[in-house]
Amino acid sequence: MAKRERSTRRERPIQGAPTARDxxxxxxxxxxxxxxxxxxxxxxxxxxxxxxxxxxxxLTVSGIGCSSNLPGYIRTYGMHTLHGRALAVATGAKFANHEMNVVVTGGDGDGYGIGGNHFIHTMRKNIDLLYIVMDNQIYGLTIGQASPTSLMDMKTKSTPFGNIEAPLNPIAMAIVTGATYVARGFSGNPRQLTELMYNGMQHKGFALIDVFSPCITFNRDNTSDFFKQRVRELEDHDPSDKAAALEEAVKWGDEIPIGLFYQDTSRPSLDQMEPVLENGPMAHQPLGITKEQGNAIIQGMM
Ligand SMILES: Cc1ncc(C[n+]2csc(CCOP(=O)(O)OP(=O)(O)O)c2C)c(N)n1
Ligand code: SF4
Incomplete structure (x- = not known):
C-alpha cells in the first residue's frame, strides 16, 4: 500500500460556494x-x-476497516471510532448538536457484522444520520475473511472450501427495521451516488446507502466488472410504496437494482421528538455548572 503523505496545506477557509476540493x-x-x-x-x-x-x-464518523479510514481523507470534523461502534458514537454526536450534518461511513463487516446490533436499533429509532456502507462483501483490512454479505460458496481466507453461510440483505433489513431512506449505489456510478448522498443528507431520519464498492485485492468474485454488467437503475418505482420496495430489494441475479428503494417522509426522527432539544442543540445550552465543576468532571474521567 502507498505510504501516507501529509501535505503542507494549512487553513483553507471556503471562499464563495464550496467545491469538492474544499x-x-x-x-x-x-x-x-x-x-x-x-x-x-x-x-x-x-x-x-x-x-x-x-x-x-x-461530522464524518467511522468504525474500523479499510473503508473506515475515510474520515482521515476528508476535510470535515471527523471521528475514527471503534470497530462496529460508529453508529453509537454518531448518535451521541447528533444529540449533542442536532444542527450538525452527521455522516457515518464504514464497511459491511464493521456495520452489518460486529456493529449489527447498533445498525438495527439506530434504524428502529430513526436517528437522523446518513450511513454509507462501502459493501465489498469481504473483510479487506484483515486480508480477506468472509463477511455478512459474502455470497454462498465464495472462497475466502476463512472459507477455503466455499462459504456455507447465507448473506444478509441490508436493503430489505433496513426497509423492515425502520430506516426511512434506503438506497443502493455503485462506486462505478459516482453521478448517481453523489445524488443519493446529497438527498440522503437532506432526508430527516435514518438514511442508509449500501454501496457496491469492490475490493480489488481480496474479492475476485464481485468485481467492478461483475457489477457493471448487472446493475440497473430503478425505474418506474415509487419509493413511498414499501411493498414494492421490498420486492425490488430481494432481486439479485443477472440484474441487480440500484437507486432509491424506499423513503418515508412522514415519520419524525428521534431528535424531533425529544423534548430536551426543543430549545436548540444541547451544545448551545448552558451547562448549569461552574468552570471548576466542569474541570473536576473532566479530570475524573482522565
Ligand atoms: C473488536 C475488534 N474485532 C476485530 C477487529 C479486527 N478487524 C478490523 S477491521 C475488520 C473487518 C473490516 O471489514 P469491513 O468492515 O468490511 O471493512 P473493509 O476493510 O473491507 O473496508 C476486523 C475484523 C478489530 N479491529 N476490533
Ligand atoms: S482494495 Fe480491498 S484491501 Fe485494498 S484498500 Fe480496498 S478494501 Fe482494502
Missing amino acids: FQGDVRPDWCAGCGDYGVLSSLQNAYAKLGKGNHEH
Whole structure:
C-alpha cells in the first residue's frame, strides 16, 4: 500500500460556494489502486460541496476497516471510532448538536457484522444520520475473511472450501427495521451516488446507502466488472410504496437494482421528538455548572 503523505496545506477557509476540493483532506488515501472506496470518497466530497455548508457544519464518523479510514481523507470534523461502534458514537454526536450534518461511513463487516446490533436499533429509532456502507462483501483490512454479505460458496481466507453461510440483505433489513431512506449505489456510478448522498443528507431520519464498492485485492468474485454488467437503475418505482420496495430489494441475479428503494417522509426522527432539544442543540445550552465543576468532571474521567 502507498505510504501516507501529509501535505503542507494549512487553513483553507471556503471562499464563495464550496467545491469538492474544499472537502479534500490533507492525508492521501492509502487504499490499493483500484479500490472502489475512491469513488465513494469523491462522491461524498461532491455531495458535501453540493449541500453548500461549511466544513465545520459536517461530522464524518467511522468504525474500523479499510473503508473506515475515510474520515482521515476528508476535510470535515471527523471521528475514527471503534470497530462496529460508529453508529453509537454518531448518535451521541447528533444529540449533542442536532444542527450538525452527521455522516457515518464504514464497511459491511464493521456495520452489518460486529456493529449489527447498533445498525438495527439506530434504524428502529430513526436517528437522523446518513450511513454509507462501502459493501465489498469481504473483510479487506484483515486480508480477506468472509463477511455478512459474502455470497454462498465464495472462497475466502476463512472459507477455503466455499462459504456455507447465507448473506444478509441490508436493503430489505433496513426497509423492515425502520430506516426511512434506503438506497443502493455503485462506486462505478459516482453521478448517481453523489445524488443519493446529497438527498440522503437532506432526508430527516435514518438514511442508509449500501454501496457496491469492490475490493480489488481480496474479492475476485464481485468485481467492478461483475457489477457493471448487472446493475440497473430503478425505474418506474415509487419509493413511498414499501411493498414494492421490498420486492425490488430481494432481486439479485443477472440484474441487480440500484437507486432509491424506499423513503418515508412522514415519520419524525428521534431528535424531533425529544423534548430536551426543543430549545436548540444541547451544545448551545448552558451547562448549569461552574468552570471548576466542569474541570473536576473532566479530570475524573482522565
Ligand atoms: C473488536 C475488534 N474485532 C476485530 C477487529 C479486527 N478487524 C478490523 S477491521 C475488520 C473487518 C473490516 O471489514 P469491513 O468492515 O468490511 O471493512 P473493509 O476493510 O473491507 O473496508 C476486523 C475484523 C478489530 N479491529 N476490533
Ligand atoms: S484491501 Fe480491498 S478494501 Fe482494502 S484498500 Fe485494498 S482494495 Fe480496498
